[in-house]
Amino acid sequence: MQRFIARRFVFMIFSLLAATMVVFGLSRATGDPLLLYAKPGGYGMSPEQIEALTKKLGLDKPLVVQYFMWLGRAIKGDFGRTILDERPVLQVIRLKIFNTMRLAMGALLWAVTISIPLGVLSAVKRGTFWDYAGRAFAIFGMCAPAFWVGLMAIVLFAVKLGWLPAASMDPLRSAPFSWTNIKYYIMPAIILGWYPAAALLRLTRSAMLEILDSEFIKFARSKGVRETAVVWKHAFRNAMIPPLTMMAVMLGGFIAGAIVIEQVFAWPGMGRLSVDAIFNNDFPLLTGCVLLFACMFVLANFLADIAYAYLDPRIRYT
Amino acid sequence: MAEGMAAVTTVAQRSRQVVVGGWRLMRRWPVIPAVILVGIAMMAILATWIAPQGPYDQDLNARNAPPVWQAGTWYEEHPKVQQRYFLGADYVGRDLLSRIMYGARISLQVSGIAALAGMTIGSGLGLIAGYFGGLIDEFIMRLVDAWLSLPFILVAMVVAIVLGQSVAIMMGILALMAWSSFTRNVRAEVLSLKTRDYVSLAKISGASTPRILIAHILPGVVNTMVVILALRLGGLIMGEATLSFLGAGIPSPTPAWGLMVSEGKDYVDTAYWTSLFPGIFIFLLVMSWNFLGDWFRDYMDPRLRQL
Numbered sequence: 001m002q003r004f005i006a007r008r009f010v011f012m013i014f015s016l017l018a019a020t021m022v023v024f025g026l027s028r029a030t031g032d033p034l035l036l037y038a039k040p041g042g043y044g045m046s047p048e049q050i051e052a053l054t055k056k057l058g059l060d061k062p063l064v065v066q067y068f069m070w071l072g073r074a075i076k077g078d079f080g081r082t083i084l085d086e087r088p089v090l091q092v093i094r095l096k097i098f099n100t101m102r103l104a105m106g107a108l109l110w111a112v113t114i115s116i117p118l119g120v121l122s123a124v125k126r127g128t129f130w131d132y133a134g135r136a137f138a139i140f141g142m143c144a145p146a147f148w149v150g151l152m153a154i155v156l157f158a159v160k161l162g163w164l165p166a167a168s169m170d171p172l173r174s175a176p177f178s179w180t181n182i183k184y185y186i187m188p189a190i191i192l193g194w195y196p197a198a199a200l201l202r203l204t205r206s207a208m209l210e211i212l213d214s215e216f217i218k219f220a221r222s223k224g225v226r227e228t229a230v231v232w233k234h235a236f237r238n239a240m241i242p243p244l245t246m247m248a249v250m251l252g253g254f255i256a257g258a259i260v261i262e263q264v265f266a267w268p269g270m271g272r273l274s275v276d277a278i279f280n281n282d283f284p285l286l287t288g289c290v291l292l293f294a295c296m297f298v299l300a301n302f303l304a305d306i307a308y309a310y311l312d313p314r315i316r317y318t
Numbered sequence: 319m320a321e322g323m324a325a326v327t328t329v330a331q332r333s334r335q336v337v338v339g340g341w342r343l344m345r346r347w348p349v350i351p352a353v354i355l356v357g358i359a360m361m362a363i364l365a366t367w368i369a370p371q372g373p374y375d376q377d378l379n380a381r382n383a384p385p386v387w388q389a390g391t392w393y394e395e396h397p398k399v400q401q402r403y404f405l406g407a408d409y410v411g412r413d414l415l416s417r418i419m420y421g422a423r424i425s426l427q428v429s430g431i432a433a434l435a436g437m438t439i440g441s442g443l444g445l446i447a448g449y450f451g452g453l454i455d456e457f458i459m460r461l462v463d464a465w466l467s468l469p470f471i472l473v474a475m476v477v478a479i480v481l482g483q484s485v486a487i488m489m490g491i492l493a494l495m496a497w498s499s500f501t502r503n504v505r506a507e508v509l510s511l512k513t514r515d516y517v518s519l520a521k522i523s524g525a526s527t528p529r530i531l532i533a534h535i536l537p538g539v540v541n542t543m544v545v546i547l548a549l550r551l552g553g554l555i556m557g558e559a560t561l562s563f564l565g566a567g568i569p570s571p572t573p574a575w576g577l578m579v580s581e582g583k584d585y586v587d588t589a590y591w592t593s594l595f596p597g598i599f600i601f602l603l604v605m606s607w608n609f610l611g612d613w614f615r616d617y618m619d620p621r622l623r624q625l
Contacts, residue, residue, distance in 0.1 A: 011460070011463065014460050014463070014464070015460065015463040015464045015467050016464075016467070017464075018460060018461060018463070018464030018465075019464045019467050019468055021464075022464065022465075022468060022473070023468075026473065026476050026477075026480075139605060139608075142604075142605075142608060143552065143556075143601055143604040143605035143608055144597075144600075144601045144604075145556060145559050145560065145563075145576070145579070145597060145600050145601065145604070146560075147559075147560060147563045147564075147576075147579065147580075148563075148579050148593065148596075148597030148600065148601070149597075151579065151583055151586055151593050151597075152590070152593070152594060152597070154586070155586050155587065155590045159586075159587045255469055256469050256470065256471055259469070259471050259472065259564075260471070260560055260563075260564065263564060274472055275472075275475065275564065278472070278475050278476055278479055278566070279479070279565075286472070286476065289472070290468065290469060290472050290473070293468075293469040293472065294467045294468050294469065297467045297468075297469070298467045301467070
């Protein structure tokens with residue numbers, strides 16, 4: 001088990017290193033980053049000043065050296081300053097990341113509470129109404145574009161019915177679990193969580209179907225164990241291994257989903273921050289965001305691998 | 319005998335047979351997704367002839383014209399509007415139905431070409447990684463891992479903004495989205511294929527490495543490739559629509575469905591149809607591809623279920 005973790009950990013570091021290379025390459029892809037600070041002509045920069053700036057930013061060194069300089073600073077948590085208002089990147093990110101986390105937590109809560117019971121139900125009552133309801137839920141979540149569902153939800157629930165606020169977070173910052181605060185989470189969290197919920201539901205359903213078909217379930221039934229106990233004690237516990245590990249991966253998936261959802265609902269989080277960074281050509285900020293996303297994603301996958309290996313010993317030997 | 323049987327079958331039984339038969343047919347074959355897909359493909363192919371207007375024809379008098387069944391007295395109040403807009407018109411008075419028809423072209427073209435390009439590159443890398451093994455394999459697989467750890471939408475947006483927006487660039491970006499799953503699965507398949515006797519025999523009889531790869535191993539992985547192709551297409555269409563919606567995909571004024579949803583979003587409180595209908599078509603297309611992909615996978619090879 002320790003060797004497995006060590007191996008996975010080394011792979012994780014490799015993945016992250018490769019990801020940083022892509023990020024760094026992207027940040028240099030616009031051409032000379034100097035031009036972001038000093039447009040040729042126009043700002044009245046003398047050649048000496050430009051030279052000094054080049055030295056200060058380390059742009060006179062070879063690209064490989066620049067990469068390692070950037071990496072060294074990034075490891076220490078220094079992602080540089082944003083171009084737009086010269087604030088430290090990490091500080092800007094810190095202001096936004098918790099908003100995204102809160103949204104992701106809401107989405108996770110909703111995804112888990114709806115998908116696992118519905119997944120179990122549609123496996124146990126295969127071919128009935130519940131099965132079809134579960135499948136319809138999954139199909140809609142998988143195939144309907146989130147940005148469109150969000151927009152239509154705003155039209156219906158905010159504009160036409162006026163039940164829920166149309167966008168953004170609670171401007172009054174009322175108490176964390178008060179209704180005025182929660183109202184703002186309902187639509188974005190449900191729509192953000194729908195796709196992962198659909199995936200989780202399908203996984204739960206197929207895992208349950210497989211387990212319910214196995215010998216030890218037949219044995220439990222023939223022994224006269226009550227059906228509820230068969231389903232929840234014998235089958236459910238064993239079927240939960242794949243969905244549980246998938247939840248870690250889901251958290252990674254929320255990050256990608258958040259980019260779209262935050263755009264639709266004007267949610268002040270990481271997703272919107274990074275999209276704004278792209279449109280403002282703010283590369284220090286963007287590389288910081290992308291790197292953070294990549295770290296979270298790789299870490300989530302690492303944890304999922306370990307959880308899987310821990311729960312299912314067969315994995316370790318393959 | 320047969321006539322006697324037919325005579326005793328009542329109308330009720332006959333209709334029951336039709337219903338049950340239809341139900342069986344639909345469970346066995348993906349009838350509804352296929353019908354939707356063929357419908358959308360026909361729209362794309364025939365758009366030039368069947369679309370009521372051109373995709374770029376504007377009439378500012380018909381801004382945000384409602385769909386016909388919602389129109390009420392709208393056309394009486396706007397006497398200058400010459401045309402009838404079946405699904406309504408967008409914010410500069412372009413016919414939504416026509417733009418949706420032309421948009422089907424963009425969607426299918428972009429996702430289809432991107433998927434084929436991704437399949438070629440990804441399967442090629444998978445063949446190489448699986449067959450040669452060792453350091454090459456390790457390098458390619460770590461590359462796949464690193465690629466999958468990046469938030470794809472952000473990378474795609476950066477690429478689109480750095481290189482500029484066009485349909486061709488969009489195809490490239492989506493090909494980047496598609497390749498990795500081909501690499502993973504093709505590699506896994508090659509790992510088992512290359513130990514087969516017929517590959518060893520080919521090697522002994524002096525076949526060159528490219529020949530072994532293309533003539534002996536590739537045919538064995540085509541199944542997997544095609545199944546993944548079918549499974550990935552829905553995701554690619556969704557990716558294109560999402561990027562276009564975020565403003566980093568197909569450039570305006572090209573009729574792309576994601577872009578149309580986005581163009582309608584500022585008017586959504588008064589003219590919801592400008593965003594509603596293009597979105598419905600994205601949903602239908604993605605759904606039918608996903609269904610067909612799932613079905614195709616089970617049909618080709620039930621062992622591939624975990625893909």
